[in-house]
Amino acid sequence: MAQMQVTIPFREAGGPQTKHAPARMKFYVDVKRCIECGGCEVACKNENNVPEGITRIRVVTINEGGPGETNVAVPCMQCSKAPCVAVCPVDALFHRPDGIVQVNKETCIGCGYCLYACPFGAPQFPTSSPFGARGVMDKCTYCAGGPEEAFSDRERRLYGANRIAEGKLPMCASVCSTKALIAGDAEEVANVVRQRMAARGSGGGAWGWPTAYPAGR
Amino acid sequence: MEPIVLMQHKWGLTYNIPWYLFLGGLAGGTLLVAALADLLSRRQERYELLSRVSTYITIPIILIGGLLLTFHLARPERGFLFPFYMRNYRSWLTLGGFVVGVFVAVTFAYAVTWYFQLSRRLRKALAVMSIPVGALMSLYTGLLLAGAWTIPGEFWFVPLWSKEYIPVLFLLSGISTGLAACGLTALIVDRMRWPRGSRFKGVGETAVTLSLVDVAAILLEAGWIYLLLSAFAAGTLGQKLAYQLLTSGALWLWFWWGFVAVGLALPILASVAEMVYEKTLHRRVEWLLYAKFTLVLIGGLVLRYVIVWGGDLPKPLVFPPSSWPIPPFSG
Numbered sequence: 001m002a003q004m005q006v007t008i009p010f011r012e013a014g015g016p017q018t019k020h021a022p023a024r025m026k027f028y029v030d031v032k033r034c035i036e037c038g039g040c041e042v043a044c045k046n047e048n049n050v051p052e053g054i055t056r057i058r059v060v061t062i063n064e065g066g067p068g069e070t071n072v073a074v075p076c077m078q079c080s081k082a083p084c085v086a087v088c089p090v091d092a093l094f095h096r097p098d099g100i101v102q103v104n105k106e107t108c109i110g111c112g113y114c115l116y117a118c119p120f121g122a123p124q125f126p127t128s129s130p131f132g133a134r135g136v137m138d139k140c141t142y143c144a145g146g147p148e149e150a151f152s153d154r155e156r157r158l159y160g161a162n163r164i165a166e167g168k169l170p171m172c173a174s175v176c177s178t179k180a181l182i183a184g185d186a187e188e189v190a191n192v193v194r195q196r197m198a199a200r201g202s203g204g205g206a207w208g209w210p211t212a213y214p215a216g217r
Numbered sequence: 218m219e220p221i222v223l224m225q226h227k228w229g230l231t232y233n234i235p236w237y238l239f240l241g242g243l244a245g246g247t248l249l250v251a252a253l254a255d256l257l258s259r260r261q262e263r264y265e266l267l268s269r270v271s272t273y274i275t276i277p278i279i280l281i282g283g284l285l286l287t288f289h290l291a292r293p294e295r296g297f298l299f300p301f302y303m304r305n306y307r308s309w310l311t312l313g314g315f316v317v318g319v320f321v322a323v324t325f326a327y328a329v330t331w332y333f334q335l336s337r338r339l340r341k342a343l344a345v346m347s348i349p350v351g352a353l354m355s356l357y358t359g360l361l362l363a364g365a366w367t368i369p370g371e372f373w374f375v376p377l378w379s380k381e382y383i384p385v386l387f388l389l390s391g392i393s394t395g396l397a398a399c400g401l402t403a404l405i406v407d408r409m410r411w412p413r414g415s416r417f418k419g420v421g422e423t424a425v426t427l428s429l430v431d432v433a434a435i436l437l438e439a440g441w442i443y444l445l446l447s448a449f450a451a452g453t454l455g456q457k458l459a460y461q462l463l464t465s466g467a468l469w470l471w472f473w474w475g476f477v478a479v480g481l482a483l484p485i486l487a488s489v490a491e492m493v494y495e496k497t498l499h500r501r502v503e504w505l506l507y508a509k510f511t512l513v514l515i516g517g518l519v520l521r522y523v524i525v526w527g528g529d530l531p532k533p534l535v536f537p538p539s540s541w542p543i544p545p546f547s548g
Contacts, residue, residue, distance in 0.1 A: 112228060
């Protein structure tokens with residue numbers, strides 16, 4: 001138990017040249033399916049023992065009560081070109097080889113710049129006070145723990161669960177009642193999304209969709 | 218496509234960052250005044266006194282600003298030792314640490330040459346060096362805010378903090394507040410009763426010149442704010458929401474009355490009144506100058522608060538933008 005290795009999932013699709021390429025782990029939120037049940041929020045807080053006042057994943061409702069009401073669950077979106085990583089002055093934020101963006105809480109100085117850089121508001125701070133008690137940054141870890149030894153007490157205390165090292169997917173995606181929130185290797189997720197869009201016959205209404213997917217294809 | 222802006226950002230919840238932005242810009246302005254007064258003094262004693270006084274007040278201003286900034290961190294000791302910890306030179310936070318460091322060093326060196334009356338050539342050389350350093354200090358406070366983006370394609374995830382307008386706005390405000398602070402200090406130290414009379418007797422006469430130059434700075438600042446508002450009103454969806462937030466949303470009172478009225482309009486009126494009085498009554502009306510300088514300083518502080526608070530748009534933006542009209546903004 002003391003020396004467990006972190007398992008990085010490998011991509012199988014894409015042919016022999018990518019057989020051993022590390023996966024790129026992503027989230028996808030299917031806004032046509034999210035019903036704002038909040039299961040993801042509860043599951044995350046429970047699994048990771050999230051500090052009080054922080055919501056690592058939260059459901060945002062747009063046009064509430066009106067036509068076109070849309071719900072979207074927003075965790076840390078694990079951006080490929082993460083602005084938080086780019087602006088962090090002490091390089092506390094980094095990409096893992098599998099694309100998961102993590103914060104090193106030992107390095108973080110709690111400046112709050114990443115919160116302004118993030119378009120999703122994923123980095124959060126436990127408190128707000130003028131004299132250094134605002135705490136270091138906490139955010140969704142993709143249930144991949146942190147830069148500590150996997151399954152150690154320290155990792156659990158600082159970052160929460162490490163489901164990825166167990167070969168599981170993040171808790172939020174695992175419990176999503178409508179499978180609106182899906183997680184996994186980007187290629188696998190894209191395949192699922194493509195199937196859903198084809199089955200629906202039309203896109204999610206995003207800009208440029210009719211050009212990319214004309215009706216009938 | 219516009220990003221979704223969700224959470225309240227944290228810099229506006231405590232006084233540290235808005236006050237640091239104000240004091241940082243102010244310190245840049247006062248050092249600029251000190252350097253220019255020294256270089257353009259043509260050996261007139263009152264301008265040399267002004268330069269000396271302005272250098273001296275820059276030191277507590279930047280030290281207090283730096284302390285506020287550092288104690289805002291969760292690990293302030295790493296803020297003080299920033300060259301060892303801040304290694305990401307792409308981040309404006311890191312670059313800013315070095316800007317402040319260089320600024321403090323140059324200010325101290327300049328103050329030392331004044332206090333110990335060292336060689337005039339050395340002092341003038343430091344004055345020349347102080348001009349870009351002081352300007353960069355004020356400018357960088359805006360670049361820090363505008364630097365909260367790094368994605369190629371230049372999306373500003375904080376719509377109000379645009380790279381084109383905020384840095385120059387903070388530079389102009391820093392110059393204006395610097396002139397005001399130097400003028401206020403000049404008036405006050407001239408009046409101070411030392412045992413043998415004020416060491417700075419005569420420096421108060423520079424206050425009128427400072428006030429005139431400040432009027433020019435305020436007019437430039439007003440023009441720049443107008444450009445900013447016009448650009449935002451016709452800009453991206455996020456910028457339009459930011460414009461609404463400032464002008465008619467939750468921040469309208471602070472923006473129009475706290476900044477535009479107190480910081481721009483009233484000081485200009487006070488200056489005009491002072492000039493009229495001076496022409497007709499043939500004497501200086503000092504209380505108007507005191508009032509004007511104080512108003513400019515208050516306006517500068519309120520501007521920083523408005524811009525930092527304006528970085529928190531409390532409502533999510535519509536997604537995708539083409540499908541829905543701009544929601545009525547009720548704060």
